[in-house]
Amino acid sequence: MARGDLTDEQWERLEPLLPPVPKMGRPPRDRRQVLDGIWGRARTGSPWRDVPGRYGPWETAYSVFRRWQIDGTWARVLQELQVKADADGVIEWEVSVDSTVCRAHQHAAGARKRGLPIRAGRVLAYLAAEPDDHALGRSRGGLTTKLHLAADASGHVLAVTVTGGQRGDAPQFTRLVDKIRVARTDGGRPRTRPSRVIADRAYSSRAIRVYLRRRQIPHTIPEKRDQAGHRLRRGSAGGRAPGFDREVYKRRHKVExxxxxxxxxxxxxxRYDKLAVRYEATVQLTLIRQSL
Incomplete structure (x- = not known):
């Protein structure tokens, strides 16, 4: 077993969540070996062609990674790990929201820009979720991609969205929180509402506070200085200051x-992946590996 490979205990937890082995066609390679190769590429950031030979042909590793991204296997396995963690009482539903900018390598550029490829008169289904800009933004630092995360107090990431690096945080807030959906083992309705949301000043907006109030989600978000000044200048018409607890806000470091x-x-x-859906699958794979 090489450095970073799955241990026996981790493989025992992961194997039951993987798709069944096909009964027809050529017998597949050892899936544990292939998964170690896929994870090794994500861990080191190496090109697919440089995946070590001990994991088998690099074409096999890439083919499995791509196929499981297309059919949603990575997302499904991550969801099932979240369901198990929630059933075990590990997930704490105090959710912190934040974002981080990731530099995009020059190899991530160059994907098709003018719409989606068409075959037999229809758009390829697996590219339906691919944004037109491929979640690449250009700034003074070059090409960047931004990850928006919602993480609970125990460190479990409950939702992730991928955008261009120049995108603001606040416009992605409702989309991110709406993606929180953890099924229940007893067959009840999935849990979608955190017990509290903690975020920094970037998420201080009237629309976000109204959204959280409508969903009856308590929140701890500091008010921006210009917003506070504008409210005070309006006098009684400006309303009351939003509630803010400094001690609760200190727990936001969990998402950092x-x-x-x-x-x-x-x-x-x-980011080395050309497509945003591939990069999101790399993030999902990393979350799966770190949850085992």
Missing amino acids: CRIGLLKQARGVAT
Whole structure:
């Protein structure tokens, strides 16, 4: 077993969540070996062609990674790990929201820009979720991608969205929180509402506070100085200041720590994937590996 490979205990937890082995066609390679190769590429950020030979042909590793991204296997396995963690009482539903910018390597550029490829008169289904800009933004620092995360107090990432690096945090808030959906083992309705949301000043907006109030989600978000000044200038028409608890706000560091752990995978800290859906699958793979 090489450095970073799955241990026997981790493989025992992961194997039952993987798709069944096909009964027809050529017998597949050892799936544990292939998964170690896929994770090794995400951990080191190496090109697919440089995946070590001990994991088998690099074409096999890439083919499995791509196929499981297309059919949603990575997302499904991550969801099942969340369900198990919630059933075990590990997930704490105090959710912190934040974002991080990841530099995009020059190899991430060059994907098709003018719409989606068409075959037999229809758009390829697996590219339906691919944004037109491929979640690449250009700034003074070059090409960047931004990850928006919602993490609970125990460090479990409950939702992730991928945008261009120049995108603001506040416009992605409702989309991110709406993606929180953890099924229940007893067959009840999935849990979608955190017990509290903690975020920094970037998320201080009337629309976000109204959204959280409508969903009856308590929140701890500091008010921006210009917003406070504008409210005070309006006098009684400006309304009361939003509630803010400094002690609760200190717990927001959990999402910062989770971002640091996530970006220990060099394939996440620097984006090498041309398509946003592939990069999101790399993030999902990393979250799965770190949850075992």
